[in-house]
Amino acid sequence: MAALTSEQLDELQSFIKDWLRHSGRTQSDLRRALRASSIRMPVLLDELDRTYRRDGLVGLAERLCDIEAVWQSEDQGGGAVADASPAVEDSLGQLDLLLEEIRLEVGDG
Known part of the structure:
Protein backbone atom coordinates (compact mmCIF):
# COMPACT_ATOMS: atom_id res chain seq x y z
CA MET A 1 0.00 0.00 0.00
CA ALA A 2 1.19 3.55 -0.70
CA ALA A 3 2.44 5.83 2.04
CA LEU A 4 0.31 8.58 3.53
CA THR A 5 0.37 11.84 1.57
CA SER A 6 1.88 14.96 3.12
CA GLU A 7 -1.65 16.31 3.66
CA GLN A 8 -2.71 13.09 5.41
CA LEU A 9 0.43 13.20 7.57
CA ASP A 10 -0.40 16.79 8.56
CA GLU A 11 -3.94 15.73 9.49
CA LEU A 12 -2.61 12.72 11.41
CA GLN A 13 -0.16 14.95 13.28
CA SER A 14 -2.96 17.33 14.26
CA PHE A 15 -5.12 14.39 15.37
CA ILE A 16 -2.26 12.88 17.41
CA LYS A 17 -1.51 16.18 19.15
CA ASP A 18 -5.20 16.66 20.03
CA TRP A 19 -5.54 13.04 21.15
CA LEU A 20 -2.45 13.24 23.38
CA ARG A 21 -3.63 16.52 24.91
CA HIS A 22 -7.15 15.19 25.49
CA SER A 23 -5.92 11.95 27.03
CA GLY A 24 -3.29 13.63 29.21
CA ARG A 25 -0.49 11.75 27.48
CA THR A 26 2.79 12.88 25.95
CA GLN A 27 4.79 12.10 22.85
CA SER A 28 7.03 10.07 25.14
CA ASP A 29 4.04 7.89 26.10
CA LEU A 30 3.22 7.42 22.43
CA ARG A 31 6.86 6.59 21.65
CA ARG A 32 6.79 3.80 24.23
CA ALA A 33 3.47 2.47 22.91
CA LEU A 34 4.75 2.47 19.32
CA ARG A 35 8.21 1.26 20.35
CA ALA A 36 9.62 4.07 18.22
CA SER A 37 13.25 5.20 18.45
CA SER A 38 12.48 8.81 19.37
CA ILE A 39 9.77 11.06 20.81
CA ARG A 40 10.11 13.46 17.87
CA MET A 41 6.84 13.79 15.96
CA PRO A 42 8.38 12.95 12.54
CA VAL A 43 9.65 9.64 13.97
CA LEU A 44 6.24 8.86 15.51
CA LEU A 45 4.48 9.72 12.25
CA ASP A 46 6.92 7.54 10.33
CA GLU A 47 6.06 4.60 12.58
CA LEU A 48 2.33 5.21 12.07
CA ASP A 49 2.92 5.54 8.32
CA ARG A 50 4.61 2.12 8.34
CA THR A 51 1.50 0.73 10.02
CA TYR A 52 -0.65 2.36 7.34
CA ARG A 53 1.48 0.96 4.50
CA ARG A 54 1.35 -2.52 6.03
CA ASP A 55 -2.27 -2.66 7.31
CA GLY A 56 -4.13 0.21 5.64
CA LEU A 57 -6.31 2.83 7.26
CA VAL A 58 -8.27 0.30 9.29
CA GLY A 59 -5.03 -1.15 10.67
CA LEU A 60 -3.81 2.32 11.62
CA GLY A 77 -4.52 0.43 37.63
CA GLY A 78 -4.92 -2.52 35.30
CA GLY A 79 -8.71 -2.47 35.66
CA ALA A 80 -11.24 -2.89 32.92
CA VAL A 81 -11.92 -0.13 30.43
CA ALA A 82 -15.60 -0.35 31.40
CA ASP A 83 -14.71 1.35 34.70
CA ALA A 84 -13.24 4.37 32.90
CA SER A 85 -14.06 7.97 33.72
CA PRO A 86 -16.48 9.90 31.48
CA ALA A 87 -13.59 11.78 29.81
CA VAL A 88 -11.85 8.50 29.10
CA GLU A 89 -15.03 6.96 27.76
CA ASP A 90 -15.50 10.00 25.49
CA SER A 91 -11.96 9.53 24.17
CA LEU A 92 -12.53 5.83 23.52
CA GLY A 93 -15.89 6.60 21.94
CA GLN A 94 -14.27 9.07 19.56
CA LEU A 95 -11.66 6.53 18.50
CA ASP A 96 -14.35 3.87 18.06
CA LEU A 97 -16.40 6.26 15.92
CA LEU A 98 -13.32 7.06 13.85
CA LEU A 99 -12.64 3.35 13.33
CA GLU A 100 -16.28 2.72 12.36
CA GLU A 101 -16.21 5.66 9.91
CA ILE A 102 -12.99 4.37 8.35
CA ARG A 103 -14.42 0.89 7.98
CA LEU A 104 -17.49 2.33 6.24
CA GLU A 105 -15.33 4.36 3.85
CA VAL A 106 -13.12 1.38 3.06
CA GLY A 107 -16.21 -0.77 2.46
CA ASP A 108 -17.68 1.82 0.09
CA GLY A 109 -14.41 2.36 -1.78
Missing part, protein backbone atom coordinates in the same frame (compact mmCIF):
# COMPACT_ATOMS: atom_id res chain seq x y z
CA ALA A 61 -7.05 3.13 13.43
CA GLU A 62 -7.00 -0.25 15.19
CA ARG A 63 -3.44 0.34 16.37
CA LEU A 64 -4.40 3.73 17.82
CA CYS A 65 -7.46 2.17 19.49
CA ASP A 66 -5.26 -0.58 20.95
CA ILE A 67 -2.88 2.04 22.36
CA GLU A 68 -5.82 3.92 23.86
CA ALA A 69 -7.10 0.71 25.47
CA VAL A 70 -3.68 0.00 27.01
CA TRP A 71 -3.50 3.52 28.37
CA GLN A 72 -6.98 3.21 29.81
CA SER A 73 -6.01 -0.02 31.52
CA GLU A 74 -2.90 1.66 32.95
CA ASP A 75 -4.93 4.64 34.16
CA GLN A 76 -7.34 2.30 35.91
